[in-house]
Amino acid sequence: MRVTIKDVAQKARVSTATVSRVFNNIGPVEEETRRRVLETAKELRYTPNAVGRSLSTKRTDAIGLLLPDIYGEFFSEVIRGADQTAQQHRYHLLVSSSHNHRDEIETALRVMSGRVDGLIIMSPQIDAEILTTNLPTNLPVVLLSCFVEDVPYDSLNIDNFGGAKGIVQHLLQHGHRRIAIIKGVENNLDAEERLRGYRSALQEAGIGPDAALEIAGKFSETSGYEAVKKILSLHPPPAAIFASNDATAIGALSALHEMGVAVPQEMALAGFDDIPIAQFFSPTLTSVRVSISDLGALAIQKLVQAIHEKSNHVKQHVVIPTSLALRESCGCPKPH
Amino acid sequence: MRVTIKDVAQKARVSTATVSRVFNNIGPVEEETRRRVLETAKELRYTPNAVGRSLSTKRTDAIGLLLPDIYGEFFSEVIRGADQTAQQHRYHLLVSSSHNHRDEIETALRVMSGRVDGLIIMSPQIDAEILTTNLPTNLPVVLLSCFVEDVPYDSLNIDNFGGAKGIVQHLLQHGHRRIAIIKGVENNLDAEERLRGYRSALQEAGIGPDAALEIAGKFSETSGYEAVKKILSLHPPPAAIFASNDATAIGALSALHEMGVAVPQEMALAGFDDIPIAQFFSPTLTSVRVSISDLGALAIQKLVQAIHEKSNHVKQHVVIPTSLALRESCGCPKPH
DNA sequence: CTGAAAGCGCTTACAG
DNA sequence: CTGAAAGCGCTTACAG
Numbered sequence A, B: 001m002r003v004t005i006k007d008v009a010q011k012a013r014v015s016t017a018t019v020s021r022v023f024n025n026i027g028p029v030e031e032e033t034r035r036r037v038l039e040t041a042k043e044l045r046y047t048p049n050a051v052g053r054s055l056s057t058k059r060t061d062a063i064g065l066l067l068p069d070i071y072g073e074f075f076s077e078v079i080r081g082a083d084q085t086a087q088q089h090r091y092h093l094l095v096s097s098s099h100n101h102r103d104e105i106e107t108a109l110r111v112m113s114g115r116v117d118g119l120i121i122m123s124p125q126i127d128a129e130i131l132t133t134n135l136p137t138n139l140p141v142v143l144l145s146c147f148v149e150d151v152p153y154d155s156l157n158i159d160n161f162g163g164a165k166g167i168v169q170h171l172l173q174h175g176h177r178r179i180a181i182i183k184g185v186e187n188n189l190d191a192e193e194r195l196r197g198y199r200s201a202l203q204e205a206g207i208g209p210d211a212a213l214e215i216a217g218k219f220s221e222t223s224g225y226e227a228v229k230k231i232l233s234l235h236p237p238p239a240a241i242f243a244s245n246d247a248t249a250i251g252a253l254s255a256l257h258e259m260g261v262a263v264p265q266e267m268a269l270a271g272f273d274d275i276p277i278a279q280f281f282s283p284t285l286t287s288v289r290v291s292i293s294d295l296g297a298l299a300i301q302k303l304v305q306a307i308h309e310k311s312n313h314v315k316q317h318v319v320i321p322t323s324l325a326l327r328e329s330c331g332c333p334k335p336h
Numbered sequence C, D: 001c002t003g004a005a006a007g008c009g010c011t012t013a014c015a016g
Helices: A005-012 A014-024 A031-044 A051-056 A074-090 A102-113 A128-134 A161-171 A189-204 A221-232 A246-258 A276-280 A292-312 B005-012 B016-024 B031-042 B050-055 B073-088 B103-114 B127-135 B160-173 B188-203 B222-233 B244-258 B274-281 B292-312
Strands: A062-066 A092-095 A118-122 A140-142 A154-158 A179-182 A240-243 A268-270 A286-287 A317-320 A323-325 B061-068 B092-096 B120-124 B143-144 B153-159 B180-181 B240-243 B268-270 B285-289 B317-320 B323-325
Touching: A005 A014, A005 A031, A005 A292, A014 B031, A014 B285, A031 A221, A051 A062, A051 B092, A062 A074, A062 A102, A062 A292, A074 A092, A074 A246, A074 B073, A074 B092, A092 A102, A092 A128, A092 A154, A092 B092, A102 A118, A102 A179, A118 A292, A118 B268, A128 B103, A140 A292, A140 B222, A140 B292, A154 A161, A161 A179, A161 A240, A161 A323, A161 B031, A161 B244, A179 A189, A179 A246, A179 B031, A189 B317, A221 A240, A221 A246, A221 B274, A246 A268, A268 B240, A276 B222, A276 B244, A292 A317, A292 B153, A317 B317, B005 B050, B016 B031, B061 B073, B061 B103, B061 B292, B073 B092, B073 B244, B073 B274, B073 B292, B103 B120, B143 B292, B153 B160, B160 B180, B160 B188, B160 B240, B160 B268, B160 B285, B160 B323, B180 B188, B180 B222, B180 B244, B244 B268, B244 B274, B285 B292
Parallel strands: A062 A092, A062 A118, A118 A140, A140 A154, A154 A317, A179 A240, A240 A268, B061 B092, B061 B120, B120 B143, B143 B153, B153 B317, B180 B240, B240 B268
Antiparallel strands: A286 A323, B285 B323
């Protein structure tokens, strides 16, 4: 069977307390004893059992990452950043995906609680109140892209409004007046804020709202592809499209190519997220830059801080700034 | 503090054994007792502690997923497929990435063992022997894209050889004779097998090997981009390029666009993996189709089976077939 | 410097 | 149908 601390203690002729001390590098241990314990442990191929340890320390050394339905490069970047940073802090990452609905989130929360020391929840679709009522109050939590207002948790949000407004202003500077938007998923915080930013930019430019230019989308390539078909049937068609994320922009670009519409000459295009692959399209894709892996990394950092500082941790609401990644698809020259 | 099974038992005036029975739906429990326990539990907001349970049951209900340095859509698809299937079987997913080196793998293995009921290891760079010497022999393991030969583990491998050979044969059928390959990462199993497939196709077509046509690459967009610069400086340049994965093909495509080389007219191009985004490029990208999310899902299925069947589980070595996703970049018409 | 013992939160034969 | 008690593998005051 499995070799335990008892086996090592017995064989090394010490108590389990001593073995424990050796393995945790705490307390004073005679050098000779330490050597003997380590040797015996190696001989027996002993590995401390994490579950036993967790039960007495009340730490799990694991962090839970709750993601919405994961798909595509955005989430892979979040996970990458989170995992790297978690490892640096000696935490494990328990990933759980595909939670867009209230009850799924609730189940996931229940199931994770007790197995993790803290939780990162990315849930742009879910009202934060649902979380509040379902979370053990003593569990440190960082909310990512959640609706937050007066919630007792740390939170990280992308500056969706500012980023969207900025990129639309840029399209305006290119001289375009009729600018369409392909919207994101309904009831999604990121999507709503980007829409607000789009509208705000137009309004400040003295351009009235035009519902016909606000096309439905779903943050997916396919939805961008289909949205373009609708956009091209408008009379007159717009001069530019702001896609609510890069996946959508990529689908849109594909459709424009297929319909023989030159980008950016006949139609300017910009996305949001600046996923790594954006710069490999032709034309290269203009986007709103968000350091996605940093987002995951930062969430972990905040959470680790919260875990360590315990109850005197001061909650923060951080808005992560964006910048413009100007490339060819909006009409800018290709940068080097 | 945390509310435990004792608190519930006390308040409901039963033993902890009874509370345990109610929550696990086992053994006979008087309906009236069950009701009272459940009510009390709800009142106290009791959630069973997973760590305590694990220690006595010796199950963790978690599966570890060890990935190489994760980046890009391929891995996000693996995780997606794995997580969905794991959830169906009521297992959690403990993800650990960034393991390309021997000692990293060893650390990860040590750290995970005891916290998971089984392990999926994707490690195309690592010799399986390293794994064998580092794994608790009683832990069920499924190897993904690992060098395997006579190892006592289940394994899943993509038919890299067959897929690569097939796509190169297809390029030959388009009439191309000078076909370059952009290779994958060195000492990587998938990369080596794809190279073998490429060579085999050429050889069977009576075309001798030409080292100048085998260009270094790294499975990344950037490496594909740079490889094309070298390829275009060949005299004469080849008529087609087989990129060892889609990321590489995408980088290559980007470079070809930039250099004004028409694809597929002046240069045919094909990739490998068929990542979802491949069909949104212009021209749409021909590739070797692998159902990546199914790969993750299948690995979980195998592992769950192994966990349940215990020691009388029969190890299998499964090779996952591929198919050709023929699109525009190789010269085929666009499918609908 | 070291050990005996209690305790972490559960489950599970065993007895009744 | 229910409970007392041992045990899972650790850690940690406490005592010496």
